[in-house]
Amino acid sequence: MKKYLPILKNSPFFKGLSDREILSILQCVNATTISRKRDSYIFRAGDSTEVMGLVVSGGVLIIQEDLWGHRNILSKCHAGDFFGEPYAASPGAVLNISVVADEDCEIILLHVQRLLTSCPTACEHHQKLIRNLVSVLANKILILNDKITHVGKRSTRDKLLSYLSAESIRQSSLSFDIPFDRQQLADYLCIDRAAMSTEISKLQKEGVIKTNRKHFELTACNMKNL
Structure with a gap:
């Protein structure tokens, strides 16, 4: 995970955290890394998820599709951007979006529920991370509000x-x-x-x-x- 630190430090989710704190958090939330080829699905509508994704290379599209293949792009995530956090934070919630690789990409998956309960390692930066998560979620609302304005x-x-x-x-x-x-x-x-x-x-x-x-x-x- 150390090789991703330059990207992670620029992500709003890890704002104000040191390298040591970031690495500790990644361990706390059981972070794992996956790679996906272009046009591959990371999340599919109709599924549920316990993890949110952080793009560390490449990019992904957040989309909605109907049965006839019509695609509505909600947003695009680049390196340092998160996706899926509202669903991961709501146990059992069914995804009404899909996440598709717009190019070959690498993703870090984080178990967000570990942030919303008492930290088992009692890490001192736990509250700071929760504040950052709230900020990330608020920014997503603003992005969707922009789209509503346009359409x-x-x-x-x-x-x-x-x-x-x-x-x-x-x-x-x-x-x-x-x-x-x-x-x-x-x-x-x-x-x-x-x-x-x-x-x-x-x-x-x-x-x-x-x-x-x-x-x-x-x-x-x-x-x-x-």
């Missing part, structure tokens, strides 16, 4: 502009990269890819945006007139 817009154009504007503000720049490819962006915004591509082309012709694959550049003066 709640009436048109494909408005959904796109809402998302791009939010990303620009979050990254404090009019020029930024997004974590999704075109199909993933359409799935995240719950819109048809072809319709989205048409709107992107229109926005480029109008001078509102410039884009190349995952990179976008917004023209603020044109956005004010939308």
Whole structure:
């Protein structure tokens, strides 16, 4: 586990903890490491889980799928990000999401219930870790709130502009990269890819945006007139 310390120290879950404390926590929560190939499932909807996952390399998608294969992307997790913590913290809760590897990845699995009960080793950093967990869960709520804001817009154009504007503000720049490819962006915004591509082309012709694959550049003066 020592080789993952540089990533773990940058994760909000381990904020304010020393290397020694992090390693002690990993032992306390029975941490194990798994590797998954791209498009492999880590969690499947309909199952339950006693563990939450921490991405230490690669990336995963948090998705919802229906019986007809329609995919709704809720979020994407990169190295240092967690997933599955609300379900792991609720014994017997059935997953209504799936977690899929977006690329080859490594995951650390943590038994979150060990954090919510008295620590068997009476580690002094136990309470600090619980506070960090609450912070992580609160941030997930904010991420989902952003998605609701975007998909709640009436048109494909408005959904796109809402998302791009939010990303620009979050990254404090009019020029930024997004974590999704075109199909993933359409799935995240719950819109048809072809319709989205048409709107992107229109926005480029109008001078509102410039884009190349995952990179976008917004023209603020044109956005004010939308």
